[in-house]
Amino acid sequence: MTTQGANGEAPGRLGKARGRLRRVFRVGAWALGARPAIVVVGAIVYALAFLPRYPVKAPTIRIDPTPDRVARGEALANVLACVQCHADPAAGDLTGRALKHVPAVLSPGAASANITGDRQKGIGG
Structure with a gap:
């Protein structure tokens, strides 16, 4: 035992x-x-x-906004689908808008960025 x-x-x-x-x-x-x-x-x-x-040191770059360059930028924005999220129908430019198709659970109040050349509110500054 x-x-x-x-x-x-x-x-x-x-x-x-x-x-x-x-x-x-x-x-x-x-x-x-x-x-x-x-x-x-x-x-x-x-x-x-x-x-x-x-x-x-950040380089200083100066790009002249010629009509050809503006037209090319518009074409690129359309081809690359920037317009789908960043275009505000009321303003008619790329100032950003509320993204209502994003579920509020993931990101409440989601909005696209202002990608205009504005120095205070856009990416131009």
Whole structure:
């Protein structure tokens, strides 16, 4: 007849060995799970703190709005389907509008951006 310990394990060294083995597996599993997180956090800290930063001067670009370029831009806006989301029927230009076809659950009050050349409200600034 064999006797069992309080938790159903065999008494003596075998029970202690199983307990130690469980603890080793538990600690090992935690270490394996935590290692990728530690590596990711370390990489982010390294990238933010130690990588060099260089000042970059924005180039000044001047494009003349000739009738040919305006016509090409209009054709591209139609071909690339910019007009479908950004055209406001009331204003007749690409000032943006409410996107009623986007479910409110995903993005309540979704609206397309103003992609006109306006310096205050558009992307022209």
